[in-house]
Each structure stands twice: as C-alpha cells, then as structure tokens.
Amino acid sequence: MNRFTLGKITKFFFHWHYDIRVTGEELLRDEAVHLVLPNHTAYIDPLLLFSEEWWLPICPLTDELFMRHWFYGYILRKADAIEVPDLMKVESGKSKVDSLKDKANAAGQLSRIVLDSLAAGKQICFYPSGHVKTVDKEVIGNRRLAYEVCRELPAGVKVILCRMRGLESSRFSKLKPKKRMWRRTVTMHFEDMTETVQTWAKTLDRRAFNEKLEQWYNAGTLFVA
Secondary structure, eight states: OOOOHHHHHHHHHHHHHHEEESGGGGSSSSSSEEEEEEOOOOOTHHHHHHHHTTSSEEEEEEHHHHTTTTHHHHHHHHOOOOOOOOOOOOOOTTTTHHHHHHHHHHHHHHHHHHHHHHHHEEEEOOEEEEEEOOOSSSSOTTHHHHHHHTTTOTTTEEEEEEEEESSSSSTTSOOOSSSOOOOEEEEEEEEEEEEHHHHHHHHSOHHHHHHHHHHHTSOOOOOOO
C-alpha cells in the first residue's frame, strides 16, 4: 500500500469521528517546496494532517519512539518520515556538560538534515515546540530547530504555518479535563508566513523568534465559515 492510498483510507475513517475544516489549503497546491510548521495540540495531530493532505508528499520529522510503534511507525514510514533522536535522553556515564554538548550537536545536525532536504526539493513538516503541549497554550521556549532553519531557508522554499484547534480536550491530548465526544470539530488553518518568519529569524534572537511563533499559534479562536 502506497502513502496516497493509505492517506485516502485514513481520511475516510477519521471523518467518521472528526468534522475537519480546513482553510488556506490552496497555499500547498502550488509548485513550490513547502516547510509546514504546525502547533502540537495532541498525539494524533500528525496523522490528521497526513490524512487531510495525503496528496502532498510531506516528509514529517518524528520521534524515534513513534517510529518504533507498530501502527504509527507503519504510517510514518509510508509518509517517508525522518526519524529524530530523543534529545531529552541523557546518556549514562556522561557529565551534564557533555550531555548538553551532545544534545546541541544532535540539534545542529538535525537542522542540517532539514535544510539539505528542503534544498533537494522535499516537502518537510515538523513541530517547532517538539512536543505535545501540556498547558493550554503552545510553548516553544528555547527550541532552536525552527529558528535555525528559517535563518538559512533555501531560496524558493515557502514557510506555511498551521494552526490546529479542537483536539485539546480529546483523549490524545495531555490536557485535562477530557471531554468525550462522538463527533469532534477540528480546524486546520494554513497561512503563508515566509517573509515574516525570515524577517523574525534575521532580526530577533532565538527566544524572541519563538515568542513570535507562540503568539501566532495562540491567537484567538479560528473562525470557520
């Protein structure tokens, strides 16, 4: 089964439970190379994004833990996912300083992988926060990947931000309380922010850049006509 067939099948089944409303999807239908940066509200976010945009060969960055899961790993491999090591792991026998150096080196290598993939014409998607949110707002903190990639963005690549809503109280979220719903409305809003994020990355430090992204992700409830 190829990724396009799998995408159509997962979309069919997801629509039994989710009323998914997408705006700005036309931004992904041009001939450009896209870097898609969504907020991360729940564990199921990547699968919903994959199922809705099945026609676009997006290569997601994903944690090694999910790549080893029998179900998620199967779908992610079909999506040509790029496996990311868990930077929160601290190797035994190493000092804290050495561990931090290892994490910094790994993060730098990851930035290079993303930039090289974009330059080669691959459509890339990753979450700037690097984790599912545990509070009611998206928090990116001092993460470096989005900042470094946007600073060195290859010519012709478009940066599309994606704001998702509706999964915060689902069983796939880390937030409480949970709210059981047979039919849950989920919104996805895509927006071309290429020039804006490049300006942020070149004029602001990493923390300030991430704060700008947080403000965009945490903006008021998306209105869907």
